[in-house]
Amino acid sequence: MRKFTYLVPKTLDEAISLYQSYGERAKYIAGGTDVLVKIKEGKLAPDYLISLKHIISQDRPFLNHETGELYVGAFVTHRMIETSPLVQAHYPILYDAVKNIGSVQIRNVATIGGNLVNAVPSADGAIPLITLDGKANIYGAKGQRSVDLLRFFLGPGQCDLERGEILTEVVVPRLLPRTGSAYIKHGRREAMELPMLGVGVLLSLEADMETCAKAGISLGVAAPTPIRALQAEKHLVGKTINEETLAEAGKIAGEESKVRDSIRGVAWYRREMVAVLVTRMGMKALERASRNAEVGMGNK
Amino acid sequence: MSREIAFVFNGNKMNMAIEDHWTLLHLIREELGYTGTKEGCGSGECGACTVIVDGNAVNSCLYLAAEIDGKELMTIEGLASPDGTLHPIQKAFVENGGIQCGFCSPGMIISAKALLDENPNANEEEIKEAIAGNLCRCTGYVQIVDSIKSVSGHEAQEPHVVAFRSEEGDRGD
Ligand SMILES: Cc1cc2nc3c(=O)[nH]c(=O)nc-3n(C[C@H](O)[C@H](O)[C@H](O)COP(=O)(O)OP(=O)(O)OC[C@H]3O[C@@H](n4cnc5c(N)ncnc54)[C@H](O)[C@@H]3O)c2cc1C
Ligand code: FES
Ligand code: FES
Numbered sequence: 001m002r003k004f005t006y007l008v009p010k011t012l013d014e015a016i017s018l019y020q021s022y023g024e025r026a027k028y029i030a031g032g033t034d035v036l037v038k039i040k041e042g043k044l045a046p047d048y049l050i051s052l053k054h055i056i057s058q059d060r061p062f063l064n065h066e067t068g069e070l071y072v073g074a075f076v077t078h079r080m081i082e083t084s085p086l087v088q089a090h091y092p093i094l095y096d097a098v099k100n101i102g103s104v105q106i107r108n109v110a111t112i113g114g115n116l117v118n119a120v121p122s123a124d125g126a127i128p129l130i131t132l133d134g135k136a137n138i139y140g141a142k143g144q145r146s147v148d149l150l151r152f153f154l155g156p157g158q159c160d161l162e163r164g165e166i167l168t169e170v171v172v173p174r175l176l177p178r179t180g181s182a183y184i185k186h187g188r189r190e191a192m193e194l195p196m197l198g199v200g201v202l203l204s205l206e207a208d209m210e211t212c213a214k215a216g217i218s219l220g221v222a223a224p225t226p227i228r229a230l231q232a233e234k235h236l237v238g239k240t241i242n243e244e245t246l247a248e249a250g251k252i253a254g255e256e257s258k259v260r261d262s263i264r265g266v267a268w269y270r271r272e273m274v275a276v277l278v279t280r281m282g283m284k285a286l287e288r289a290s291r292n293a294e295v296g297m298g299n300k
Numbered sequence: 301m302s303r304e305i306a307f308v309f310n311g312n313k314m315n316m317a318i319e320d321h322w323t324l325l326h327l328i329r330e331e332l333g334y335t336g337t338k339e340g341c342g343s344g345e346c347g348a349c350t351v352i353v354d355g356n357a358v359n360s361c362l363y364l365a366a367e368i369d370g371k372e373l374m375t376i377e378g379l380a381s382p383d384g385t386l387h388p389i390q391k392a393f394v395e396n397g398g399i400q401c402g403f404c405s406p407g408m409i410i411s412a413k414a415l416l417d418e419n420p421n422a423n424e425e426e427i428k429e430a431i432a433g434n435l436c437r438c439t440g441y442v443q444i445v446d447s448i449k450s451v452s453g454h455e456a457q458e459p460h461v462v463a464f465r466s467e468e469g470d471r472g473d
Contacts, residue, residue: 005301006320006366036323036362037343049320053367079356103433104411106344108356109363 002039004046008054012139012166015050019164020141022048028166029053030075031110033102034118052113052166061087068174070132074113074167078125079104081112091172092288093128093181093200100124100185113167116152119159119225122195126153126226128183131200131216132172140165153225176204176214180289182281185220186273196265197221197273201281203241205289212236217249217278222257222270229253232278241286243279250278305369310378324360324368325349328375336376336406340435347434350407351375357414359433376406379413388451389413398447400438408434412448421453 009015019026027046029035030053038044058073060080070091072081078098081087087095101107101115101124115125116136126149134149140162149170152160161167181202185195198220204213215236217229232253239245254271261267301320308314309332318327328337328351340348342361349361352374379387389412392398399405408431415422415430422430427448436444 001321001323001326003319003321006303006364008366032364033344033362036364040342051367102344103347104414104430105347105350105357105359105433108358 005048007048008051010054012055016141016164018050026050030114033106033110034114060084070172072170074169075111078107078110093183096183097124097128117159117167119153119157121156122221124185127198127200127218127220129170130226131202131218134170134172136167137169138165139168156224178205178289178293180285182284184277184281195221197270199277199281201285203285203289210240212239212241217253219257222259229256231256246279246282250275253278307368308372310374318365320366322365324363324365327365334375334377338403347407348404350410352414357411376410392447392451396447397443404436408444423454
């Protein structure tokens with residue numbers, strides 16, 4: 001591989017000041033599953049790699065019990081999220097997504113922060129976190145700021161980070177009671193593939209367990225950035241959730257998507273698949289919400 | 301730049317000087333001379349380079365040697381006993397036809413080892429998930445899954461399946 005110097009700061013401030021010293025010649029690296037591939041392919045040629053892996057921070061997702069917010073640190077690996085009992089029990093949409101990223105070997109090192117900053121339209125980590133209304137916390141020379149994760153994605157490979165800024169964590173607000181959620185990546189093969197589509201659905205129900213109090217529907221690979229299908233969400237609120245209403249929402253979501261004919265599939269087929277998968281994930285979310293309510297784990 | 305690192309390699313403490321841009325795969329094959337770990341794609345796709353770092357299977361082609369500092373590394377050479385007795389997983393691959401050309405085998409066996417260390421009772425689905433990042437161009441995977449099944453405790457509890465292994469192919473658990 002091309003020569004570079006590897007720097008291992010222990011704090012965010014140290015990382016940022018290293019970045020300021022080396023500027024364009026430096027590149028941050030977390031798990032490296034993207035950066036190292038690009039260096040090998042000659043698409044990147046940094047003289048300095050500044051590792052974010054040794055910055056002291058939480059190494060697994062955790063809940064703030066006072067606010068009910070879920071914190072997912074940027075340097076947490078996909079495998080840490082996948083094996084988190086908290087995520088498995090209450091944020092199954094996130095579990096569904098990270099479980100199928102790459103392979104075990106990739107998930108053991110690749111981080112959620114690297115996944116988001118990459119900002120590829122197919123980033124599996126992005127869809128669940130925008131469906132969950134996640135906020136991105138960002139730290140830089142000018143201090144700390146926070147943006148809606150949905151607005152963090154600006155275009156393919158482009159995200160809202162100023163030079164030298166570091167994504168530190170994603171914060172998910174408290175879930176409403178009686179919430180269920182699900183994600184599916186649709187491709188020809190489950191593991192190790194560029195998906196044709198990614199679909200995430202979250203449903204919060206009224207106490208009657210069938211009326212929709214809140215809906216979140218997100219699509220990956222359906223536009224240059226991950227998107228929320230806002231019209232489809234609006235369609236569901238206040239309605240009884242069943243296969244029919246979900247299919248209607250799915251159709252609207254298909255129209256909201258900006259799919260094109262591409263190597264991944266032709267547009268009409270992908271639009272149809274949006275409708276099918278929104279319905280399917282909606283039914284799964286409904287079932288999960290009901291199951292959670294039964295065992296008294298309504299995500300309070 | 302070069303740096304000094306200390307790590308445990310297949311049970312032995314090591315100190316050595318490395319270059320920052322070396323991958324772990326380069327360290328293992330070219331510097332230490334252990335060629336059991338293979339390079340296939342060099343980009344995380346094939347799993348031939350799989351090794352275990354602190355209990356986790358990783359692709360050594362996408363892992364910097366500098367990151368092994370202070371950690372424990374296991375390669376395929378660390379599995380058999382010093383007297384040459386094969387590890388039960390290795391034996392299972394030999395006995396079940398889990399090896400044909402053998403290029404994928406070190407990575408497959410290492411992935412299986414990482415899985416069974418963490419989950420000694422892995423079922424078929426868990427086995428398939430654990431080796432989803434390991435490509436094999438020869439066997440068609442059935443014999444590989446069977447090999448791993450035969451040494452997982454899950455299988456040991458159902459001995460009747462072991463007896464007719466080769467016919468059982470995709471049998472679900
Ligand atoms: C074989 C293989 C299979 C894959 N499969 C999938 C898949 O199924 N789904 C999927 O979504 N992706 C997949 N990927 C892509 C990639 O591995 C993931 O997106 C991964 O999460 C990237 O994380 P990382 O920590 O390895 O990133 P790195 O390579 O370390 O970094 C990626 C980019 O983000 C920057 N960066 C990293 N962390 C931060 C931070 N906290 N703040 C600011 N900048 C930062 C780096 O400078 C770099 O530009 C795959 C990759 C490989 C090699
Ligand atoms: S050589 Fe590392 S995954 Fe193929
Ligand atoms: S035995 Fe030849 S690649 Fe698997």
